[in-house]
Structures are given as C-alpha cells and as structure tokens.
Amino acid sequence: xxxxxxxxxxxxxxxxxxxxxxxxxxxxxxxxxxxxxxxxxxxxxxxxxxxxxxxxxxxxxxxxxxxxxxxxxxxxxxxxxxxxxxxxxxxxxxxxxxxxxxxxxxxxxxxxxxxxxxxxxxxxxxxxxxxxxxxxxxxxxxxxxxxxxxxx
Amino acid sequence: xxxxxxxxxxxxxxxxxxxxxxxxxxxxxxxxxxxxxxxxxxxxxxxxxxxxxxxxxxxxxxxxxxxxxxxxxxxxxxxxxxxxxxxxxxxxxxxxxxxxxxxxxxxxxxxxxxxxxxxxxxxxxxxxxxxxxxxxxxxxxxxxxxxxxxxxxxxxxxxxxxxxxxxxxxxxxxxxxxxxxxxxxxxxxxxxxxxxxxxxxxxxxxxxxxxxxxxxxxxxxxxxxxxxxxxxxxxxxxxxxxxxxxxxxxxxxxxxxxxxxxxxxxxxxxxxxxxxxxxxxxxxxxxxxxxxxxxxxxxxxxxxxxxxxxxxxxxxxxxxxxxxxxxxxxxxxxxxxxxxxxxxxxxxxxxxxxxxxxxxxxxxxxxxxxxxxxxxxxxxxxxxxxxxxxxxxxxxxxxxxxxxxxxxxxxxxxxxxxxxxxxxxxxxxxxxxxxxxxxxxxxxxxxxxxxxxxxxxxxxxxxxxxxxxxxxxxxxxxxxxxxxxxxxxxxxxxxxxxxxxxxxxxxxx
Numbered sequence: 001x002x003x004x005x006x007x008x009x010x011x012x013x014x015x016x017x018x019x020x021x022x023x024x025x026x027x028x029x030x031x032x033x034x035x036x037x038x039x040x041x042x043x044x045x046x047x048x049x050x051x052x053x054x055x056x057x058x059x060x061x062x063x064x065x066x067x068x069x070x071x072x073x074x075x076x077x078x079x080x081x082x083x084x085x086x087x088x089x090x091x092x093x094x095x096x097x098x099x100x101x102x103x104x105x106x107x108x109x110x111x112x113x114x115x116x117x118x119x120x121x122x123x124x125x126x127x128x129x130x131x132x133x134x135x136x137x138x139x140x141x142x143x144x145x146x147x148x149x150x151x152x
Numbered sequence: 153x154x155x156x157x158x159x160x161x162x163x164x165x166x167x168x169x170x171x172x173x174x175x176x177x178x179x180x181x182x183x184x185x186x187x188x189x190x191x192x193x194x195x196x197x198x199x200x201x202x203x204x205x206x207x208x209x210x211x212x213x214x215x216x217x218x219x220x221x222x223x224x225x226x227x228x229x230x231x232x233x234x235x236x237x238x239x240x241x242x243x244x245x246x247x248x249x250x251x252x253x254x255x256x257x258x259x260x261x262x263x264x265x266x267x268x269x270x271x272x273x274x275x276x277x278x279x280x281x282x283x284x285x286x287x288x289x290x291x292x293x294x295x296x297x298x299x300x301x302x303x304x305x306x307x308x309x310x311x312x313x314x315x316x317x318x319x320x321x322x323x324x325x326x327x328x329x330x331x332x333x334x335x336x337x338x339x340x341x342x343x344x345x346x347x348x349x350x351x352x353x354x355x356x357x358x359x360x361x362x363x364x365x366x367x368x369x370x371x372x373x374x375x376x377x378x379x380x381x382x383x384x385x386x387x388x389x390x391x392x393x394x395x396x397x398x399x400x401x402x403x404x405x406x407x408x409x410x411x412x413x414x415x416x417x418x419x420x421x422x423x424x425x426x427x428x429x430x431x432x433x434x435x436x437x438x439x440x441x442x443x444x445x446x447x448x449x450x451x452x453x454x455x456x457x458x459x460x461x462x463x464x465x466x467x468x469x470x471x472x473x474x475x476x477x478x479x480x481x482x483x484x485x486x487x488x489x490x491x492x493x494x495x496x497x498x499x500x501x502x503x504x505x506x507x508x509x510x511x512x513x514x515x516x517x518x519x520x521x522x523x524x525x526x527x528x529x530x531x532x533x534x535x536x537x538x539x540x541x542x543x544x545x546x547x548x549x550x551x552x553x554x555x556x557x558x559x560x561x562x563x564x565x566x567x568x569x570x571x572x573x574x575x576x577x578x579x580x581x582x583x584x585x586x587x588x589x590x591x592x593x594x595x596x597x598x599x600x601x602x603x604x605x606x607x608x609x610x611x612x613x614x615x616x617x618x619x620x621x622x623x624x625x626x627x628x629x630x631x632x633x634x635x636x637x638x639x640x641x642x643x644x645x646x647x648x649x650x651x652x653x654x655x656x657x658x659x660x661x
Binding site for chain 1: 205208321322324325328329331332335339341342343344345346347370374377378543544545546548549550552553554556557558560561564566569570572573576577580581584585599602603606607610611
C-alpha cells in the first residue's frame with residue numbers, strides 16, 4: 001500500500017467509521033441469533049436490537065465514506081502512557097473492590113493514583129487517603145448504612 | 153380534572169414541615185456548587201454519584217437532595233466561565249463571552265453576583281411556568297396513545313444526538329448504542345434473553361446506575377487524568393458589585409430577564425435540548441436588541457444576564473415533559489426519572505392525577521433549592537476561586553473511590569463495579585472521539601419506553617408502520633423533527649462554505 005493510501009485509511013473518521021462497522025456487524029450477527037420466543041402477534045424480540053445494530057452499521061459506513069472523501073488529520077492514540085497506567089490502576093481497583101477491605105483498598109489506591117498523576121507531596125500522599133477513607137466510612141457506612149467489604 | 157386541589161396543596165406544604173428536607177436541600181446545593189464549579193465535574197455526574205444513597209431515603213428526601221444539586225449545579229458552571237474563561241458545563245459557554253471580560257476588568261464579584269441573581273430569576277420564572285403549563289400538558293397527555301409516546305421518545309433521543317455535539321452521525325451512533333444497551337436482558341414480552349452471552353448477571357438487564365456513573369464520572373476522570381494539576385490561574389474575586397446594585401441592574405433590564413427566562417423554559421420544555429442552546433439563543437436575542445453604548449463581548453452585563461437567566465430557566469422547563477409525559481428533557485432529568493422510579497413513582501401522564509401532592513412538593517422544593525443556591529453561594533463567593541485551584545490529582549482518586557462505592561451500594565454486586573469500569577472506558581473513548589455521552593444516556597433511559605410504545609402502537613394498529621405518520625400529532629412531530637434535521641444540516645453546510653470562502657479570501661489578500 002502506498003504511503004498516501006495508508007494515511008487515508010488512518011484518517012480519524014475512517015478509523016472510527018470502520019470500528020463502528022465492525023461493531024455493527026458483530027452486534028447484528030448477535031441480534032439475528034436471538035431466539036424468536038413463542039409465536040404471537042407481536043414484534044419479534046430482536047426487532048429493536050436489529051434496528052439499532054443496522055443503524056450503528058450505517059453510521060459507520062457514512063462516517064467511513066465521509067472520512068475517505070474529506071481530507072482530515074490522522075487519528076492519534078486515544079490514550080497516553082500516563083492515562084494507560086492510571087486506567088490499569090482503575091481496573092485493578094475495580095477488580096479488587098469486593099475482595100479487599102475497603103479501608104485498606106482506599107489507603108493503597110488513592111496515593112498510588114496521586115503518585116501516577118504527578119503528586120510528590122508526602123503530607124498530601126498521607127493525608128488524602130486517610131481523609132478519603134474516613135469520609136467514605138462516615139458518609140456511606142455510618143450515615144447511610146451501606147455494607148462495604150471488610151476483613152474485620 | 154382538577155389537578156391541583158386544596159388537599160394536594162396541603163400535602164405538598166406538609167412535606168416542608170420535615171427539617172431534614174431543608175438540610176438535604178442545602179447539602180445538595182453545596183454539592184452542586186462544588187461539582188458545577190470544578191472543571192471536569194458536572195451536575196449530571198454529581199446526581200449520578202448521589203443517586204445510590206437516595207435509595208434508602210423516602211421520595212421527598214431523595215428529591216430534595218437531587219433538586220438541590222440540579223439547581224446549583226446548572227448555575228455554578230458559570231464560576232469557572234467567569235474566573236478562568238472555561239465553562240464548567242456546556243450551558244455556560246456563552247457566559248464566558250461577557251463574564252470573563254468583566255472579571256478581567258476587575259468586576260469578577262459583580263459578574264458572579266449577576267450570574268447567581270439571574271440564575272435565581274431564571275429558575276423562578278420557569279417554576280411559575282411549570283406550575284401553569286404542567287397541568288394543561290398533563291390533561292393533553294392523557295389523550296396520547298403509544299404512537300405519540302413513541303414519537304416523543306424518538307424526538308428526545310434524536311435532539312440530543314443532533315444538537316449536543318457537532319457530528320449528527322456520531323450523535324446517532326451514540327443514541328443507537330444507548331438503545332441497544334437498554335435491550336440487554338430478558339425481553340419483557342417474549343421472555344427471551346437478549347445479548348446476555350450466557351451471563352446470569354445480565355438477565356435483568358444492564359444496571360442503569362453503574363452505567364450512568366461510569367459514563368458521567370469515570371470517563372471524565374480518565375480524561376482529566378491526563379492533567380497533572382490545575383493549569384490556569386483564576387482571577388481574584390474583588391469587592392465591587394453590591395447585591396442591591398445588581399438587583400437594580402436586573403430591574404433595569406427586566407425585559408431581557410423576562411424574555412430570557414421564557415426562552416430558557418421553552419427550550420427546556422423541548423425533549424433533548426438543554427441549557428447550552430437556551431443560553432446561546434437568549435444571548436443572541438440580547439445582542440440583536442443592542443442599545444447604543446452597549447459593548448457585547450467586552451463585559452456587557454445585559455449579555456451575562458441573558459445567558460444566565462435562560463441557562464437556569466431550562467430546569468423548570470425540562471421538568472414539564474418529565475412530570476407530564478415521562479420523557480426526560482436532558483441527562484439530569486433522565487437520572488431524575490430513575491430516582492423517582494426507584495421510589496415507586498412513575499412520572500408520566502398519570503403523575504399529576506395520582507401524585508398531585510408530590511407535584512406541589514417538587515415545585516416547593518425547587519423554590520427552596522433556588523433560595524438555597526443564592527444563600528449558600530453569596531457568602532462563599534470570595535472562596536469560589538479556591539475551588540478552581542483544587543488539583544486534579546486530588547479530584548480523580550477521590551471521585552473514583554466515591555463512584556465505585558456508590559455503584560456497589562446499589563445492589564452489593566461486584567458485577568456492577570465491573571459495569572462501572574466498562575462504561576467508564578466506553579464513555580472515555582466516546583468523549584475523546586467526539587461522541588456525545590448524553591445521547592447514550594438518553595438512549596439507555598428512553599430505550600425501554602421507546603420499545604414498549606413501538607410494540608404497543610404496532611399491535612394496536614395491525615402492524616401498520618404508517619400509523620406513526622398518519623396520526624396527526626405524531627405525524628406533525630416527525631415532520632418537525634425531519635424539518636429541524638434538514639435545517640440544521642443545510643445551515644452547517646452553508647457555514648462550512650462561508651468559512652472556506654473566507655479562508656480563501658484571506659489567503660488571496
């Protein structure tokens with residue numbers, strides 16, 4: 001493929017359009033696989049899902065065509081390295097939420113996030129997690145009687 | 153049908169005898185002020201985060217808290233707009249044009265006072281109209297069939313898709329995605345599971361609260377995590393601009409105030425629109441009636457009055473379709489509909505007939521929330537600049553912790569936390585690529601209404617799809633919708649052409 005052809009394919013709308021087409025095709029296949037249920041005089045259960053998936057597909061096609069016709073900048077990476085590391089931290093936090101004592105989890109997550117975001121102030125790295133943990137405990141557990149995961 | 157009776161009035165006023173209501177309204181106002189003023193945090197995010205804790209409250213307490221956040225959150229986006237030239241919400245974008253030049257000229261206090269008083273009057277006008285229009289609309293809504301409800305739901309979703317961001321195609325894709333998400337789970341009519349992929353957690357459908365928190369809060373935190381700290385210096389809040397002089401200014405510009413309030417309420421009434429459109433229209437209208445000596449764009453108080461009055465007047469307007477038709481007008485009312493349903497109250501054509509006391513209570517709580525907004529902001533306005541200096545490395549982890557805790561509190565399910573993360577990431581990808589997240593939210597909330605009425609309408613009319621165009625009201629709704637979309641697209645093409653010509657001319661010279 002020529003360099004120009006490659007840059008055309010990397011245009012923002014082309015890439016987003018193709019992603020939508022892919023999503024639309026996959027969802028349409030999934031929607032056609034929905035069982036029909038008992039025969040009755042009503043719409044099949046996959047009617048509205050199919051309208052949406054075909055709509056997504058068509059939006060993807062329009063966006064791709066628009067991207068191919070109108071010159072525009074190439075798509076950039078949606079996430080930089082710092083955001084990626086923070087995203088990984090978020091995922092770890094969400095996965096651990098039910099399994100780890102919420103107090104310990106907050107005391108680990110908050111300073112880790114602050115460090116990744118560039119905070120180097122030791123008082124802040126100590127005070128913020130403690131205040132956040134006490135705030136969550138006071139507001140959710142004590143005031144609103146929410147049962148959060150604890151080890152003791 | 154007498155909608156508001158003496159009994160409903162006394163029932164509404166009785167709600168105010170509970171001191172807890174006042175505490176919650178003031179607390180909600182403070183939360184709304186902080187969330188609206190902090191760039192990156194919004195009123196919908198605040199309401200989505202708070203919603204889970206309202207489960208255990210009664211309907212009155214829950215609405216007191218949420219309305220407090222709603223009213224203050226829409227106003228406080230003007231604080232960063234005035235002090236750092238960055239609107240806290242899209243609805244305050246027009247505010248920057250006059251508010252920031254005023255602040256730069258050393259009139260920040262006057263600009264902030266004008267903003268809060270204008271917002272107060274905007275809400276007051278819209279609440280008065282809510283009181284008068286809602287009963288009439290509710291009576292009319294009783295004659296609506298599934299055909300009309302389907303048409304209104306489509307309008308709600310498409311308006312958000314078309315208006316909230318530049319690209320109509322991206323808006324439509326977001327709306328389709330939202331409706332698709334709402335179809336996950338067991339189909340209520342046939343009992344057939346849809347898109348559950350063998351996961352029992354999905355049989356009941358996608359839990360709406362974690363999805364909303366993910367879309368509004370987690371996605372925004374991922375976007376903000378790119379920043380190290382606050383990048384801007386807020387202008388200082390001076391001591392000028394007394395409250396009395398600002399009230400005098402509003403009296404002098406009473407026609408602008410009234411007109412902007414009416415514009416805001418009318419725009420709010422249309423499903424899918426919102427404060428951004430209202431404030432631009434009101435600002436444009438104020439500019440058209442420019443008086444000699446007025447300098448728009450250089451700190452003209454009348455311009456600021458126009459956009460702030462209409463911006464907050466949207467609140468009462470958006471409550472009208474919510475309470476009378478069950479159709480949310482904007483993302484916040486989409487969350488409010490969920491809050492009411494959680495408490496066993498279904499907004500819609502029967503709401504005013506069956507819950508007229510609650511309707512009166514809502515109106516009274518909106519008035520109190522409006523007073524609380526002014527009462528909490530005015531003494532604290534000199535601290536406003538401090539909120540803008542809160543570093544992102546403090547906001548992001550705290551909001552994520554609160555978001556996860558709030559999502560978990562709904563049903564103590566680890567799966568909800570995963571949903572929160574998934575929708576947060578989807579929202580992040582959408583925001584960074586120019587897709588309107590609000591359209592997904594309206595799709596998720598209005599999807600079941602849309603599908604139910606689509607089905608009912610077709611069954612009742614022998615599967616004849618032309619019924620949506622042949623019934624007069626729905627036909628008119630669809631005609632107006634199509635005309636609006638065509639008008640918007642033509643205007644967009646013309647603007648693009650004019651810009652190209654201008655660029656070519658500039659290059660030639």
